[in-house]
Every structure is written in C-alpha cells, then in structure tokens.
Amino acid sequence: MRITHADVWRTRPSEKNSFVSNEVHLSFPFLRKKRIKKVLDIACGNGLGVSLPLLREGYDVYSFDKWKASIKALEKNARKEGFNTRGRVSDMYKRFPYKPSFFDASFCFQAIYHGSLLQIESAFREIQRVTKKGGYFFGTFIPYYIKRDKGRYFFNYTKNNGKIGRIYVKLDKDDPFLCYNLAKNCEYMVPHYYFTKDKLRSTLRKYFRDISIKTVPRKDRCISIWFVRCRI
Numbered sequence: 564m565r566i567t568h569a570d571v572w573r574t575r576p577s578e579k580n581s582f583v584s585n586e587v588h589l590s591f592p593f594l595r596k597k598r599i600k601k602v603l604d605i606a607c608g609n610g611l612g613v614s615l616p617l618l619r620e621g622y623d624v625y626s627f628d629k630w631k632a633s634i635k636a637l638e639k640n641a642r643k644e645g646f647n648t649r650g651r652v653s654d655m656y657k658r659f660p661y662k663p664s665f666f667d668a669s670f671c672f673q674a675i676y677h678g679s680l681l682q683i684e685s686a687f688r689e690i691q692r693v694t695k696k697g698g699y700f701f702g703t704f705i706p707y708y709i710k711r712d713k714g715r716y717f718f719n720y721t722k723n724n725g726k727i728g729r730i731y732v733k734l735d736k737d738d739p740f741l742c743y744n745l746a747k748n749c750e751y752m753v754p755h756y757y758f759t760k761d762k763l764r765s766t767l768r769k770y771f772r773d774i775s776i777k778t779v780p781r782k783d784r785c786i787s788i789w790f791v792r793c794r795i
C-alpha cells in the first residue's frame with residue numbers, strides 16, 4: 564500500500580517515527596549566541612522534530628507544511644504542552660506566505676530534498692527572502708549513497724533483525740541525483756534529491772554564506788545525514 568506523509572500524520576499524529584527528525588538541538592548553541600526571536604519551521608510535519616523543541620526553548624515559532632493533516636497534528640502536539648501554534652498550509656516550492664526579512668532564523672529538516680534541484684533552489688531563494696540578513700538557515704540533506712547492481716539502483720538500510728536490506732529507487736530521467744523510492748511501504752515514488760558534498764556546498768553558496776556541513780550518523784548505521792548551518 565502506498566503510504567504518504569499525510570497518512571502518517573493523520574493516523575499517528577503524535578508518533579516519533581522515522582519521519583520525525585532528531586537534529587534541531589544542534590542549532591541551539593548558535594541561536595543562543597545571537598538575539599534570535601522569530602523562527603520559521605518549513606515542512607513542519609507533526610512538529611515533534613523542530614517546532615516543539617523550538618517552542619520549548621522559548622522562540623516565536625511559525626510553521627507550515629503542504630498537508631492540513633500535518634498542521635492538525637502539530638496543533639494537537641503543541642496543545643498538549645500548552646503552546647499555541649502559528650501553523651498554515653503552504654508549499655515550500657512556491658512563494659512562502661511571509662513578508663521579507665520576517666524571521667531571525669529558518670529551519671527545514673528532513674524535507675527540502677523532496678523535489679528537483681530547481682524546486683530546492685526556489686526554496687533557498689524564499690528562505691533568503693523571508694530571513695533577515697545576518698540570520699541563520701539550518702537544514703538537513705541526504706548524502707548521495709545510491710549504489711548500482713545489475714542495472715538497478717538502491718540504497719542500503721538496516722532491517723529490524725540487524726541484516727542489511729535494500730530500498731530500490733528509480734532515477735529521474737533528466738537528473739540522476741533525483742530518485743524516487745520504489746518500496747511500496749516507504750514513501751513510494753516520493754522524490755528525494757541526493758547531494759554530493761561539493762554540489763551541496765556550491766548550491767548553498769549561491770544563496771548563503773558561512774556554510775557549515777556536518778555529517779550526523781543515524782541509528783541505522785547505513786544512513787547518515789548532513790546537518791547544514793549557514794547565514795543569510
């Protein structure tokens with residue numbers, strides 16, 4: 564069965580599953596150093612990964628996601644802790660619904676790579692527009708760990724029994740870094756853009772400065788992500 568992000572947020576709104584990121588705390592030391600107040604969580608999901616930890620730290624958090632189910636899950640999770648949310652439905656690959664320089668920092672974790680390079684760069688431009696000069700952008704990206712065997716493409720993951728399994732992907736016909744998962748139970752045909760470190764750095768450099776790219780291991784030892792910090 565094809566399972567979408569929206570299905571997960573609708574049926575399991577408060578679950579800390581693999582769609583929920585776990586890296587936002589890496590940004591905290593930088594936020595504390597500057598006078599950060601208003602922050603944006605792009606593609607917030609159920610909020611447990613980024614919006615909620617930022618609310619707990621005392622920031623004014625604005626959040627958006629493509630799906631109403633995400634915003635409902637975010638509101639439910641925030642209410643449990645006594646927080647009000649500023650969530651709305653919007654598409655990160657279109658114009659963001661905020662004024663220029665509205666935020667001190669913007670976050671996009673485990674999401675910005677769900678599109679083509681053109682779409683990702685459009686999101687970078689919007690982040691640059693809505694975040695104050697001198698402010699921060701924090702995000703996570705997936706390294707290019709696609710392998711090839713007998714003409715098929717895949718990446719490895721660790722199964723529950725500890726053995727290594729494969730998730731096969733289909734390459735986009737125009738851009739081999741853009742892949743679509745073929746596993747029916749895991750983001751079936753959802754686009755994922757895989758960056759080499761050089762390509763990620765050179766793309767970020769068009770829009771941001773003071774770029775730092777740090778490798779962060781995941782519980783699944785086959786998978787790591789890049790935690791990116793840069794300034795507008």
Ligand SMILES: C[S@@+](CC[C@H](N)C(=O)[O-])C[C@H]1O[C@@H](n2cnc3c(N)ncnc32)[C@H](O)[C@@H]1O
Nearest residue numbers: 568582583584606607608612629654655672674
């Ligand atoms: C893996 S979840 C990450 C959720 C959250 N950012 C976190 O780190 O816990 C990916 C989220 O991206 C959202 N998303 C995917 N494409 C989007 C788009 N074009 N615009 C806005 N949100 C999008 C999905 O609805 C989903 O909530």
